[in-house]
Amino acid sequence: MTIRLTEIWVGIFIAAGLAALLMLAMKVSNLSTYNQDKGYEVTARFEDISGLKVRSPVTMAGVTIGRVTNIGFDKNTFEAVVTMRVESQYNTLPKDSSASIYTAGLLGEKYVGLSPGGDEKSLQQGDRIKLTQDSMVLEKLIGQFVSRMMNNDSSKDKSSGK
């Protein structure tokens, strides 16, 4: 009887442990967003992807429709080649859609945003998105802003000097 009770308790323990693992997998981690369907892959070339990572989301109209699966570098054109996997249910994206790299919030993580074009044909496996816009680099923007301010100041000085 006591042996049977022990076995029942061990069974409960193992079941509780596995249930906890399952709960962590389903409720805490991103297992529920993994889906079995392979989808299709498209590539895009950017001059600057700073901060984009593998598994970053690919969105259209703010809805996540895929993930970045690979980031490569073309040593002939010196461009970054970003491979994205889009879920197969979103198979009607126009062929001339454009891809841009955005930042979630001011300092958040980078993601790829797709904007639809007007083409009647849709993107297929292996297609390349030709229209791309690079990632916005905060340092570059600040640099441009500062140099413009300095130009303004110097032109003002000249005009006041005259």
Add this chain to the structure above:
Amino acid sequence: MKSVLDHLQTLGQKGTGFFERLGRASILFARILGGAPSLFLRFSLVVQQTYSVGVLSLLIILVSGLFVGMVLGLQGYNTLVDFGAEESLGVVVSLSLVRELGPVVTALLFAGRAGSALTAEIGLMKATEQLSAMEMMAIDPIRRVLTPRFLAGVISMPLLAAIFSAVGVIGGYFVGVGLLGVDDGAYWSQMQAKVDLYDDLLNGVIKSFVFGIIVTWIAVFEGYDATPTSEGVSRATTRTVVHSSLAILAMDFILTALMFGEH
């Protein structure tokens, strides 16, 4: 002059003693693993040990997991609210639990609760010559006594760590959402967006598995290697807790550096 030589001698003695124990522990580890296959014929031994190692540790794991999660919720909220980022509370709680606190705190508690009990039990078996009696009956005490306990510890540790993390996330939910008014949906959805199944959860499970091996190995070895007196057993029990805690923390650093470094 003589005292300096004496000091050198004790230093050398301690050095060789350390390597001697390490060597003995490694040989014991190999012999324990060697006894594992034959245990599938008598799996009830493992089940009985899982009861005393795992099931009896369940209460302390549940309670401390709940409180650690609640503290994380409270501390995380107070820090995040300064940045207006209290919606990320779920991420803070779940990542710290799944990656670090779950495996490490569970292993420390496990060493204190189950490891010390294992050492004391085996050490007392040795002191009362039960192990020698088994050898007289041509029963290998390593296969009959040590291997089931080792396997039970290795099985129990990842499950306990998973329970700890799950309860902790729920505890953080009670405090964050129930008490402090973080949005219910944001708590879970941000968590799911940031916690990766392989990078975070699987690595946490691997960590707890490794800690399970370390703690049980040390506990079983200290018990088997104890001086067969009441003082020896008490020293061995202390050593189990101290050594396995240190080993857990050092191993945690190595594993974290390997797993969560730059990809």
